[in-house]
Amino acid sequence: MKTDLAELAICGGPPAFSEIRHVGRPNIGDPDRFLGLARQVLDRRWLSNSGPCVENLEWRLREFFGAEHCECVSNATDGLIVAIRALGLAGEVIVPSFTFIATAHVVQWLGLTPVFCDIDPRTHCIDPAKAEMLITPRTSAIIAVHLWGRPCAVAALEELARRHGLKLIFDSAHAFGCSHENRMLGNFGDAEVFSFHATKVFNTGEGGAVVTNDHELAKRVRSMRNFGFSGMDTTEGPGINAKMPELSAAMGLNNLESFPEFVRTNHSNYACYDEGLSGVPGVKLLEYNHFERNNYHYIVLSIDETLSVLSRDYLQQILWAENILARRYFYPGCHRMAPYFKAGISGSSRLPVTEALSERVLALPNGTAVSPSDVREICAVVRLSIAHGDELAHRLQGRISAAHA
Ligand code: T4K
Secondary structure (H helix, E strand, O other), rough: OOOOHHHHHHOOOOOOOOOEEOOOOOOOOOOOHHHHHHHHHHHHHHOOOHHHHHHHHHHHHHHHHHOOOEEEEOOOHHHHHHHHHHOOOOEEEEEEEEOOOHHHHHHHHHHOOOEEEOOOOOOEOOOOHHHHHHOOEEHHHHHHHHHOOOOOOOHHHHHHHHHHEEEEEEEEEOOOOOEOOOHHHHOOOOOOEEEEEOOOOOOOOOOEEEEOOOOOHHHHHHHHHHHHHHOOOOOOOOOOOOOHHHHHHHHHHHHHHHHHHHHHHHHHHHHHHHHOOOOOEEEEOOOOOOOOOOOOOEEEEEEEEEHOOOOOOHHHHHHHOOOOOOOOOOOOOHHHOOOOOOOHHHHHHHHHHHHHHOOOEEEOOOOOOOHHHHHHHHHHHHHHHOOOOHHHHHHHHHHHHHHHH
């Protein structure tokens, strides 16, 4: 482990890792079990259109969520698109800006208007009081995000939606395997949409699911993800192709078996990060509520530069030099990205909490590809960098000035 400033790669030492440590390296269950399932898919020559693997996965996931309906889809972006159409949303939809761009893009893509709302600095999720101030006669829904897998202010949002006659969707892309008041996420709002992307705690390569307890909504989602078909030669309205392929579902069945192990690994890495970073000035590790079920997938640091001296961006540069690919999720906030960014709005701190947080947050590697000794090494680099924050900031500033000269 690195203990001396000169050992840092940014100062000329060899990188801590010869191979890149990614934030989103996929969790992969038993490869032989997967190959067995894949072989069955090939033998059956049934590759898509609600084959036995998708049906089995949906059945298993309904049990997992304790929800009545789980409709698997090609990815969460398509799942959100289908859910929005199935709920008949129109006009304006209130969304957080501190999220992955997909949350906003699905609204814009469908010709509706995303209205960006600020977040609660404690939860990093949409602030219900601020959402209420954005409601207009054109508002049809709120899409809230359980960011990092930590539940939003669910009750307040449900009450707000009820009072104003709005639909409520949860973008639960990060929240597979997490609970709120001891009930699995997947059971709140009109629908919750999960991502099973490669980088998520539970993955099907690409994939996702719309989870709901509304029977009629589930029926519409099922039809809309399959071109709007209601029978072999009949459609009940417009639809797209958002079906999950059988091989993805086979991956899902395999990974679901290993899911408890994925969470155990994430949790023990999280504990290792917690220990390794405790007492580092200005570095705060995102906390989880240990009385709930968590997937512990996201290791998120918040850097307070007034205490760390080193900025988040300098720390990221130092980590990248060590082959630790820390990510600035979700900088700079959707409202400051195209097509939402408008000259004049960006500098005006319209979303002060989002803008402040997006300058401070850094996501570190986790998952089954990351070992406890990796975590200790990463923590040692962070610790060493902050201990020499002044000098490193000076050096990095000098490099930037030289590059611009
Ligand atoms: N809503 C929210 C709140 C979301 O976070 C997301 C997705 C969505 C909706 C939409 O869900 P999907 O439609 O994707 O189901 C990644 C993921 O692509 C994206 O799914 C995810 N959120 C987001 C948080 O992260 P990028 O642009 O950071 O991806 P990328 O390619 O840079 O990969 C991240 C890291 O993982 C890299 O260090 C490389 C590594 N990686 C990636 C892949 C795909 C691997 O090691 N192996 C791999 O197979 O967006």
